[in-house]
Amino acid sequence: MKRYWKILLLSIITLVVIGSFYIQASLAAKNTVQLKLEKRSGNEEELKGLSIHGDYGSGNLTQSFVHEADGETRILSGLSLIEEFTTSYTVPVIDKLIEEHRSFMRGKDLSPNYFFENESLVVYAGVKRDYKYNSIDFSFDIDVLDKKSNEVKSIPLDLSDTETYGWYDVIDVGVVDGQLKLITRSSLVIGGEEVNVYTFDIEKEKLLGTEKLISTITKDNSWTELSIISNSSSIEQEKYILFTTEILKDIEKDGNYVQEATGHEVQVYNIETNQLKKIDVRDELFNSIYWSTIVDSKLYISTPMEKGIEVIQYDIETDKWGEKSIIDLPKYKNGYESIYTTLMNGKIYASYLTDDGHELYIGDLRTGKSLYEGKIKVSNNPNKTEALYIHYIE
Amino acid sequence: MNRYMKLVNFEFNRFIKLYFVLIAFTIVVQLSGVVVKSKSYLNGANEAIKESMLTKSEYVIQYGPMSFIDISMSPWIMGPIALCAITLVIYVFFIWYRDWVGKNTFSYRLFMLPTARLNIYLAKATTILLFVLGLIALQLVLLPIENQIFKWMVEDVYRIDLSVLEIANQYYLNLLFPKNILEFILFYGAGMTAVTMVFTAILFERSYRIKGIFYGIVYCAVSILIFLAPLLLQASLLENYFYPMELLFLEIAACVIVLAGAIWIGNLLIKNKVRV
Numbered sequence: 001m002k003r004y005w006k007i008l009l010l011s012i013i014t015l016v017v018i019g020s021f022y023i024q025a026s027l028a029a030k031n032t033v034q035l036k037l038e039k040r041s042g043n044e045e046e047l048k049g050l051s052i053h054g055d056y057g058s059g060n061l062t063q064s065f066v067h068e069a070d071g072e073t074r075i076l077s078g079l080s081l082i083e084e085f086t087t088s089y090t091v092p093v094i095d096k097l098i099e100e101h102r103s104f105m106r107g108k109d110l111s112p113n114y115f116f117e118n119e120s121l122v123v124y125a126g127v128k129r130d131y132k133y134n135s136i137d138f139s140f141d142i143d144v145l146d147k148k149s150n151e152v153k154s155i156p157l158d159l160s161d162t163e164t165y166g167w168y169d170v171i172d173v174g175v176v177d178g179q180l181k182l183i184t185r186s187s188l189v190i191g192g193e194e195v196n197v198y199t200f201d202i203e204k205e206k207l208l209g210t211e212k213l214i215s216t217i218t219k220d221n222s223w224t225e226l227s228i229i230s231n232s233s234s235i236e237q238e239k240y241i242l243f244t245t246e247i248l249k250d251i252e253k254d255g256n257y258v259q260e261a262t263g264h265e266v267q268v269y270n271i272e273t274n275q276l277k278k279i280d281v282r283d284e285l286f287n288s289i290y291w292s293t294i295v296d297s298k299l300y301i302s303t304p305m306e307k308g309i310e311v312i313q314y315d316i317e318t319d320k321w322g323e324k325s326i327i328d329l330p331k332y333k334n335g336y337e338s339i340y341t342t343l344m345n346g347k348i349y350a351s352y353l354t355d356d357g358h359e360l361y362i363g364d365l366r367t368g369k370s371l372y373e374g375k376i377k378v379s380n381n382p383n384k385t386e387a388l389y390i391h392y393i394e
Numbered sequence: 395m396n397r398y399m400k401l402v403n404f405e406f407n408r409f410i411k412l413y414f415v416l417i418a419f420t421i422v423v424q425l426s427g428v429v430v431k432s433k434s435y436l437n438g439a440n441e442a443i444k445e446s447m448l449t450k451s452e453y454v455i456q457y458g459p460m461s462f463i464d465i466s467m468s469p470w471i472m473g474p475i476a477l478c479a480i481t482l483v484i485y486v487f488f489i490w491y492r493d494w495v496g497k498n499t500f501s502y503r504l505f506m507l508p509t510a511r512l513n514i515y516l517a518k519a520t521t522i523l524l525f526v527l528g529l530i531a532l533q534l535v536l537l538p539i540e541n542q543i544f545k546w547m548v549e550d551v552y553r554i555d556l557s558v559l560e561i562a563n564q565y566y567l568n569l570l571f572p573k574n575i576l577e578f579i580l581f582y583g584a585g586m587t588a589v590t591m592v593f594t595a596i597l598f599e600r601s602y603r604i605k606g607i608f609y610g611i612v613y614c615a616v617s618i619l620i621f622l623a624p625l626l627l628q629a630s631l632l633e634n635y636f637y638p639m640e641l642l643f644l645e646i647a648a649c650v651i652v653l654a655g656a657i658w659i660g661n662l663l664i665k666n667k668v669r670v
Contacts, residue, residue, distance in 0.1 A: 004399070006406065017535055018531055082580075
């Protein structure tokens with residue numbers, strides 16, 4: 001044994017040093033920044049399934065995080081390799097689909113835009129991109145899973161017109177009376193964009209027809225910006241999809257070119273009746289339309305104000321503007337990225353900055369009542385200085 | 395087992411002098427690097443403060459504070475690490491070829507030992523692993539010491555304090571220190587697989603000489619292809635068929651296949667084909 005002393009010593013030191021380093025590392029990993037919601041009023045049930053995305057800065061380190069409102073905070077930056085593999089980057093509805101239909105979900109693009117689910121069907125409609133030397137061949141990749149029989153139907157369709165179209169994407173999938181509807185957005189090679197509806201007969205696995213909903217054009221110094229507002233993390237049937245177009249122009253001002261909006265339009269598409277309708281929106285309200293949602297044929301638009309949020313209603317069926325309601329947030333402190341609002345599932349969610357930290361507000365859009373109010377607290381903060389930005393709630 | 399231990403000890407002692415030189419070099423250069431870097435920051439700060447009449451905190455606002463990252467990213471720290479790494483990579487080859495060079499062919503005596511020749515192969519691999527892990531441990535011992543020296547030399551106002559863990563997680567250093575023990579085993583396991591692959595390729599050359607170089611290259615290409623097969627399939631034919639976790643397990647399996655293949659082929663070559 002004596003003559004092995006050097007090798008044994010080195011082995012033991014190595015083992016102890018590396019071992020203690022990793023014990024320390026695993027202890028530190030449990031000690032990361034945690035967000036906590038402290039209820040002030042309302043019902044904690046409202047937090048179920050809610051996740052808050054943001055950045056947290058302490059010292060000179062900024063970390064992205066996701067906080068599950070009824071669970072833990074996960075730090076997204078600097079994940080280890082195994083964590084990269086096990087962290088889900090998609091929304092919970094898709095995770096649930098993977099759990100229930102593991103083999104159907106294989107090899108699919110996991111954006112919720114491409115999925116539809118009702119009690120009898122799961123539909124996937126993605127766009128396959130086949131990269132060629134100087135063009136891309138597009139085709140639809142449509143799979144329909146019958147939940148009862150577990151049968152999968154595939155409907156192939158080439159989108160061969162690569163001369164005209166530079167890009168294709170599916171923005172929503174819906175099923176109306178046994179017909180599959182795909183709403184696609186595509187860009188034209190010569191500039192501009194189009195929104196098309198493709199209707200398929202699921203039973204016969206056949207394309208029934210296509211219809212152009214919207215097309216925009218680009219001229220020398222002016223172009224049209226198209227935005228589509230729909231609940232992108234939902235895979236259920238949506239009745240309405242909102243489109244906004246804004247004409248922008250490059251205008252010379254004091255030698256600099258600046259963008260100026262010269263006109264805009266808001267349209268709403270009813271998937272069930274196939275109707276596209278215009279909505280008259282006042283100029284000052286137009287930018288707020290990105291913070292809007294549709295509940296039971298009513299459009300709700302929210303605008304942040306000095307000490308709260310204003311919510312305006314519009315009835316799509318009767319084309320009438322409804323009453324305004326105001327959500328009072330007396331402690332709200334105006335400033336850079338100090339408020340984030342999102343409207344979904346008939347509710348309004350707002351996280352906002354006050355003099356002592358962030359608060360979360362959840363309200364019912366239909367009744368205008370507050371459902372939950374609470375403080376967002378940070379624990380395990382190693383440094384004194386901190387900055388919290390919340391930029392997404394789902 | 396006893397024979398194997400003796401062989402490991404033998405291989406270990408053959409490199410130990412150079413190994414101590416590497417260790418000493420690393421300690422000296424890294425520690426002086428901490429001193430030099432801290433001094434030069436302080437000198438810069440003092441000069442600027444004298445010339446433009448700044449206060450210390452104004453200087454920090456204008457020119458930024460110093461953190462250990464400034465030291466650990468510099469050649470003073472990275473240089474010795476790179477030198478150790480290169481030396482060990484070269485030694486992966488030299489650990490075999492030194493048996494063939496010299497006046498009396500040592501390999502002849504080595505292969506005549508009354509033990510399975512595979513033990514020679516495994517002993518050499520073990521030695522490399524021990525040397526690598528030893529240097530990793532050295533760096534882990536040095537980092538807290540260097541961090542402490544940095545704290546002694548530079549005043550609070552100028553400094554952003556980082557823990558050893560945070561330093562080890564920064565880029566470049568994080569290549570040496572994976573985030574958790576499981577990953578450490580996976581990373582260095584994959585590394586050892588690569589070492590055995592090179593060993594077997596060397597044995598191809600030692601068995602068939604000129605022709606063996608060609609065999610060795612083909613063998614390495616096949617091994618790498620097997621290792622990458624799950625990833626290549628995922629990206630091409632199967633179009634994301636596997637879920638991430640499945641892919642990780644397939645990769646581990648592929649790595650084990652390559653490792654087993656390397657040792658098995660290495661064993662055949664060293665037993666039946668190797669020339670002295």
